[in-house]
Amino acid sequence: MKLYRFLSADDTSDFCHKVTEALNKGWELYGDPTYAFDAANGVMRCGQAVVKEVDGTYDADVKLGEH
Template structure:
């Protein structure tokens, strides 16, 4: 079973750390990163999709970051 997450963060090193942490836990990059202006907060935001193969069925109750 493949699961999917979309990681977001302000355009700071925190975003790079969030993606690096996911990669260290076995997640794989899915597509290119995105970059957009968040007008509500006046900051640039980054996003990156990641996927991971797991050995159990998907459940909407699972916490994806703990997989």
């Protein structure tokens, strides 16, 4: 099955570390990164979709962060 996650965080090195950790766990980048101003919190936010092929059958209870 193919898993999909959307990673997001404030525009700090924490975001890059989050994406780097996912890549090192076998996730692959999917599409372009996003960058937008979060007016409610007054900060820039980054986002990146990632995908991963794993064994099994999809179930809504799957814990994506554990893969």
